Amino acid sequence: MNKIDIDSYRVKESITLNTAATFENFDADDAKLKKKLEKIRRELGEFQDVLYAHGKYSVLMCLQGMDTSGKDSLIREVFKDFNARGVVVHSFKVPTALELKHDFLWRHYIALPAKGKVGVFNRTHYENVLVTRVHPEYVMGEHIPGIHKVADLNDAFWEKRFEQINNFEKHIAANGTIIFKFFLHLSKEEQRQRLLRRLNLKRKNWKFSPGDLKERKLWDRYQECYEDAINKTSKTHAPWFVIPADNKKAARLIVAETMLQELKKYKDIKEPELDDKIKANLEDYKNQLEKE
């Protein structure tokens, strides 16, 4: 199969979602894609062991995408060879009353992965410039000082949020968090097919919510907000990758390969050396055990 050029998905200057690919298959069949993914995730699993032992960096994977874009199954498949010990997934839903009593980044901040761990945000702090921008009435519930009516949620308000998000990411990156941001880019037609499948397959019915159809009506507005958010927050230390998501197997493969290639650049991540003093006495310790 074709080589995966991860830079072709990376947002460097800016992107137009309208023309960005939503389908990829690398001229390979499902079986080939699956086999390749298995190989990559084994390597990722090995890297994770070293990351954990090294204990100086953490990895944060941010996952965004429209309903049915495959976020949950991607998490299941990509992290299969990770030690569960070192992965922490947070699925962010509607903020709770407690969370709303804090600023919009607070609940994300306290969910950040500890050093040595991989954190996955399933939906992320970006929802604060996505769902809340599409539905300004939601933001009004957040009691932000100076925000008293929907009209206050003007361009300047959203620019401020982008700036705050950029500062947040800059700060955690400078303190040892390796950040990946993936947008699972789904076509509107593929979403229609996936929703119909939920409705048609009895055992998938329970996943359906009428709200999915309401949000679908706002598709274009969501795409606008995604595009704006991605273009204003893709940085070298916290890049966005726009992943064609109509083919789930290819999407998982690109995400896994992107993480692997990027993480391999951190040559200083390695298993710790034994303390010199302990090293000097290794033979003694061996003798103690051997003569028991």
Added chain:
Amino acid sequence: MNKIDIDSYRVKESITLNTAATFENFDADDAKLKKKLEKIRRELGEFQDVLYAHGKYSVLMCLQGMDTSGKDSLIREVFKDFNARGVVVHSFKVPTALELKHDFLWRHYIALPAKGKVGVFNRTHYENVLVTRVHPEYVMGEHIPGIHKVADLNDAFWEKRFEQINNFEKHIAANGTIIFKFFLHLSKEEQRQRLLRRLNLKRKNWKFSPGDLKERKLWDRYQECYEDAINKTSKTHAPWFVIPADNKKAARLIVAETMLQELKKYKDIKEPELDDKIKANLEDYKNQLEKE
């Protein structure tokens, strides 16, 4: 291979660790054990999806065992087919200053899995009647009202802790947490071999700590404390299973099979039904999407 009789590992009345098996292989080779484990963990993975969707129970797996008993690799292997989204592993180490400002169960309480999730405690609240009992000097750092000197840590003190632990587990079980407690029962000789391997294999060296040898000297005292703890806290709603741990592959298999057999008893855990009102309108929703 022989059928796995999970009840033979369950502590019903009481157990004597001295005579309990530390080795098991089911008359099967490694390859067979591995294959069987793969089958069980796929079934566990499927169960987990349903547990998550159902969202009314949580599962808490408590894992205890001496150094090198294989806790970490067991977690890696048993949960491989779980969706990382639904598993939360907490490795409890020496309590932090903040944790010591709370009662000894606090840090475990706040780490409990949410409904729908599987929580793994890698070392658990039982360390409060194990390492702290073997080393009473550690407990003294906890500033417990009325405890002023090592002599205060008498039998009555430990009985009180067992009672508190039992009450804690009774409470969370009654509120929907399915509890498993596994003791990885390692022989002293196998630990010696595993420590020697750490010392002899250069790439495993960094895992070695001289403290391991110090704790090993207290082996018999640890076994006593384990036995007492297990016998005083094995309850129907929170049973202990004593797992022969000298053969890692068999140990993982027994743990996985135990969870699977026990979880299958919860016949009420199933995917949720669609709300009646939504069900009544399913055809409408389909039409909306189909005529788009």
